[in-house]
Amino acid sequence: MNDNTATSAAPAITAERLNQAIGIVQRMREEIRSAVIGQQAVVDQVLACCLAGGHVLIEGVPGLGKTLLVKALAKTFAGDFSRIQFTPDLMPADVMGHAVYDMKSQSFSVRRGPVFAHLLLADEINRAPAKTQSSLLEVMQERQVTIEGESHRLAPPFMVLATQNPLENEGTYPLPEAQLDRFLIKVRIDYPSADEEEQMLRMVTRDRVGDGLEVSQVATLVKPDTIVALQQLVARIRVDDAVAAYAVRLVRATRDWPGIAIGAGPRGSIALVRMARAMALTSGRDYVTPDDIKAAALPVLRHRIAVSPESELDGLSSDELLLGLIEEVAAPRG
Amino acid sequence: MQIDKLQIELRPRTNAQALDLGFSLLHSHAGAAYMAFLALWLPVVALCAALTVWRPDLSWAWLILGWWFKPLLERAPLYVLSRQVFGTAVTWQEAVRAWPGQLGGGWFRLLTWGRLTCAGRGFWQPVWQLEGARGAVASARRSALGKNRTASAAVWFGVVCAHLEVVLQLGALGFIGIFAADGKIGNPFSLFANMTGDTPDVFTELLTLGAFALSVALIAPVYTACCFTLYLNRRASMEAWDLEIKLRQIKRPQALRARAAPLAALLAGAGMLLALSGIPAPVRAAPGTAASAPARAPCAPPKGMNLPERGPLQAPEQARIRQQLDQLYAEPDLRGYECVESWEFKNRNIKEKKKEVRPRSSFDMNLIASIFKVLFIAFAIGLVAWVLYRYRHHFPSFERAAKARVATEIGGLNIRAESLPPDVMAQVRALWSGGEQRAALALLYRATLSRLVNEDALALRQGNTEGDCLRLARQAAQRQQLAQARLEVAISATSLWLGGAYAARWPADDALLACCAAWDAQFGTAREATA
Numbered sequence: 001m002n003d004n005t006a007t008s009a010a011p012a013i014t015a016e017r018l019n020q021a022i023g024i025v026q027r028m029r030e031e032i033r034s035a036v037i038g039q040q041a042v043v044d045q046v047l048a049c050c051l052a053g054g055h056v057l058i059e060g061v062p063g064l065g066k067t068l069l070v071k072a073l074a075k076t077f078a079g080d081f082s083r084i085q086f087t088p089d090l091m092p093a094d095v096m097g098h099a100v101y102d103m104k105s106q107s108f109s110v111r112r113g114p115v116f117a118h119l120l121l122a123d124e125i126n127r128a129p130a131k132t133q134s135s136l137l138e139v140m141q142e143r144q145v146t147i148e149g150e151s152h153r154l155a156p157p158f159m160v161l162a163t164q165n166p167l168e169n170e171g172t173y174p175l176p177e178a179q180l181d182r183f184l185i186k187v188r189i190d191y192p193s194a195d196e197e198e199q200m201l202r203m204v205t206r207d208r209v210g211d212g213l214e215v216s217q218v219a220t221l222v223k224p225d226t227i228v229a230l231q232q233l234v235a236r237i238r239v240d241d242a243v244a245a246y247a248v249r250l251v252r253a254t255r256d257w258p259g260i261a262i263g264a265g266p267r268g269s270i271a272l273v274r275m276a277r278a279m280a281l282t283s284g285r286d287y288v289t290p291d292d293i294k295a296a297a298l299p300v301l302r303h304r305i306a307v308s309p310e311s312e313l314d315g316l317s318s319d320e321l322l323l324g325l326i327e328e329v330a331a332p333r334g
Numbered sequence: 335m336q337i338d339k340l341q342i343e344l345r346p347r348t349n350a351q352a353l354d355l356g357f358s359l360l361h362s363h364a365g366a367a368y369m370a371f372l373a374l375w376l377p378v379v380a381l382c383a384a385l386t387v388w389r390p391d392l393s394w395a396w397l398i399l400g401w402w403f404k405p406l407l408e409r410a411p412l413y414v415l416s417r418q419v420f421g422t423a424v425t426w427q428e429a430v431r432a433w434p435g436q437l438g439g440g441w442f443r444l445l446t447w448g449r450l451t452c453a454g455r456g457f458w459q460p461v462w463q464l465e466g467a468r469g470a471v472a473s474a475r476r477s478a479l480g481k482n483r484t485a486s487a488a489v490w491f492g493v494v495c496a497h498l499e500v501v502l503q504l505g506a507l508g509f510i511g512i513f514a515a516d517g518k519i520g521n522p523f524s525l526f527a528n529m530t531g532d533t534p535d536v537f538t539e540l541l542t543l544g545a546f547a548l549s550v551a552l553i554a555p556v557y558t559a560c561c562f563t564l565y566l567n568r569r570a571s572m573e574a575w576d577l578e579i580k581l582r583q584i585k586r587p588q589a590l591r592a593r594a595a596p597l598a599a600l601l602a603g604a605g606m607l608l609a610l611s612g613i614p615a616p617v618r619a620a621p622g623t624a625a626s627a628p629a630r631a632p633c634a635p636p637k638g639m640n641l642p643e644r645g646p647l648q649a650p651e652q653a654r655i656r657q658q659l660d661q662l663y664a665e666p667d668l669r670g671y672e673c674v675e676s677w678e679f680k681n682r683n684i685k686e687k688k689k690e691v692r693p694r695s696s697f698d699m700n701l702i703a704s705i706f707k708v709l710f711i712a713f714a715i716g717l718v719a720w721v722l723y724r725y726r727h728h729f730p731s732f733e734r735a736a737k738a739r740v741a742t743e744i745g746g747l748n749i750r751a752e753s754l755p756p757d758v759m760a761q762v763r764a765l766w767s768g769g770e771q772r773a774a775l776a777l778l779y780r781a782t783l784s785r786l787v788n789e790d791a792l793a794l795r796q797g798n799t800e801g802d803c804l805r806l807a808r809q810a811a812q813r814q815q816l817a818q819a820r821l822e823v824a825i826s827a828t829s830l831w832l833g834g835a836y837a838a839r840w841p842a843d844d845a846l847l848a849c850c851a852a853w854d855a856q857f858g859t860a861r862e863a864t865a
Binding site for chain 2: 238240242243285286287288289290291294326327328329330331
């Protein structure tokens with residue numbers, strides 16, 4: 001049909017550059033998979049989110065490899081990685097940094113917090129109070145930190161990978177819908193299959209002390225600049241008008257769908273196309289197909305909708321409602 | 335049934351008094367009655383507990399299962415009480431041994447539609463169990479016994495007992511919840527409330543079952559005993575058991591009667607002499623005097639009552655005898671009708687009068703039961719139909735029927751076979767050579783989908799993308815429902831279509847022509863020619 005007007009202005013991606021990017025992405029994926037046993041869909045989604053320049057919220061019970069996944073991703077490129085364990089007494093200054101008075105120089109110097117990194121793991125983000133969560137979410141949106149009135153830009157690429165445990169409710173501060181919207185995708189990690197668990201068991205118990213999985217074998221492949229270049233490449237992936245219309249149709253359907261109290265906003269459509277572009281690249285294509293949109297719909301939309309109380313009483317989850325919606329919304333045929 | 339051995343005092347009782355008598359009866363024989371019930375109830379509870387452990391998510395179903403069979407278990411305490419009340423001592427072991435033989439009559443009704451509608455079943459149980467009535471006889475018997483508001487009293491008592499069970503159950507759960515729940519939680523029932531839809535906790539489900547079993551064990555024998563005394567009271571008044579007992583007491587054994595005969599004759603003779611000697615009859619009050627009629631004034635006989643015809647007086651003595659007889663028959667017990675006083679409005683209009691004189695329609699429980707019976711049967715049929723529909727994929731015939739329904743449009747593309755040109759590939763080649771590349775690829779892809787749906791019964795939906803269609807085709811090929819060669823052509827056509835439609839990347843002529851040739855071999859004219 002027609003080329004997307006936004007992409008038609010950008011220079012076309014050459015085959016050589018595309019193949020190079022695909023090769024890098026494939027190798028990054030293989031390296032991550034060498035450390036994270038199973039969870040292939042989760043690995044692909046997190047990698048795609050990284051390429052799309054978004055942030056990811058990972059939900060899963062303890063012990064499924066959330067931290068390992070983030071560490072493995074950080075190890076694939078030579079960027080800074082930091083981890084914050086969110087607790088109820090964590091203060092915004094503990095995350096952002098603060099100014100310290102230096103007696104020798106008789107002046108204030110800025111001590112940068114752990115947020116100054118390329119990859120930030122916010123472990124159990126819902127354990128911190130709203131004040132600390134808000135400060136982090138502001139950084140995620142603006143990609144800059146203000147300390148004592150002075151703004152500090154974060155070096156790209158900057159990606160937050162937040163985790164939360166769905167089981168415990170006591171002493172937690174659930175993220176409001178508006179703040180959840182800052183995350184490009186929300187990924188649910190499920191238990192591994194029996195074969196994968198056996199493989200993990202063999203790997204952990206062979207000549208190892210302790211029970212942790214390591215990322216020492218993960219090779220560092222690229223520099224942070226390469227990730228930025230890949231993100232720019234992803235932004236130029238072709239999106240046909242019909243495919244973009246399909247994304248909008250899906251998002252708009254969430255607003256009228258039975259069982260969904262609050263549907264996704266326009267940011268949902270934007271996130272859907274961004275994520276679909278990255279997934280197209282991970283699939284080795286320089287154009288987005290309806291399948292990319294469909295594959296991205298669940299992780300992109302599941303935290304942007306609110307299930308109605310009636311559906312909750314019926315035991316329906318946001319995933320079940322979205323899957324029904326995705327199956328019913330007509331896919332484009334060019 | 336030896337009513338002269340009845341252990342309860344017979345006198346006219348209201349329904350409430352009759353129900354109250356049940357408590358006294360149960361109090362006298364509580365050990366045997368409760369043990370007989372518990373001996374049957376506890377195994378049922380144990381079975382429900384085992385099922386709960388097995389499938390805690392269906393704990394509500396196991397609870398209903400125990401509740402459903404409760405009417406049959408109530409026959410054991412009824413067996414005990416029905417014999418104890420007539421002076422026959424029965425142990426709970428005997429009652430349990432006799433229980434299987436007591437199940438006949440009414441069991442089907444009680445386990446089907448009557449389970450939900452027959453709250454007064456305790457009143458009907460003696461008809462089936464003690465009288466042995468079945469079918470129409472039992473129905474007529476129940477109708478006769480249920481008059482005089484007795485049936486409705488039994489129904490309301492059943493409703494009260496059901497509420498008592500619920501109250502006891504909630505009380506037990508609340509009591510447990512107060513001690514077991516977290517101190518911060520104010521609601522003691524939060525321990526048992528599973529609002530999140532998560533897998534239920536077996537322990538809490540067992541506690542719920544235990545509370546239910548306890549409440550039933552306490553209330554069920556009470557319900558049985560009270561309904562049984564209600565039944566006894568109704569029969570006693572219907573069949574005049576008090577009179578029969580008096581008559582039986584008068585009727586002495588033969589020897590005693592022989593010895594008493596001379597005395598009786600003597601007493602009778604003395605009585606006759608006294609009567610004939612002109613001893614005045616007992617003074618009876620003149621009607622209308624305040625002193626002699628303190629309670630009520632005599633009333634007129636009801637309309638339609640057949641009074642004996644009086645002939646003319648043949649002799650003057652007859653007038654005195656007639657007067658004495660009239661005074662005798664003026665007694666309330668002998669005059670054949672009863673005077674009842676009631677309040678009524680002074681100025682009632684005719685409509686209200688009509689309403690008043692309308693014969694009181696006995697609340698026809700049978701009609702209600704019939705309605706519920708029809709509803710129950712309709713519900714059962716609907717349930718079976720739903721189950722068949724829900725699990726239709728497990729039935730081969732339904733599977734074939736589902737496959738027979740093929741889609742005619744997918745994502746706005748008309749994929750009916752008749753919508754395609756006779757020679758599809760000729761048309762594709764013509765469009766391609768004419769420079770209409772997109773139209774050529776669209777026709778190629780549409781024709782492929784059409785063949786897959788119409789010839790290979792591939793079940794596609796509106797929301798299926800190109801990738802979904804291919805995935806379904808691969809699954810069909812794995813099930814040997816689609817030839818591998820046809821799958822390869824579909825993959826090739828989809829690939830060409832995706833590149834053209836979403837990336838404006840048109841294939842080389844050779845690639846398209848090769849795909850057209852393969853398509854023709856698998857789906858088109860070439861295949862038809864070789865076939």
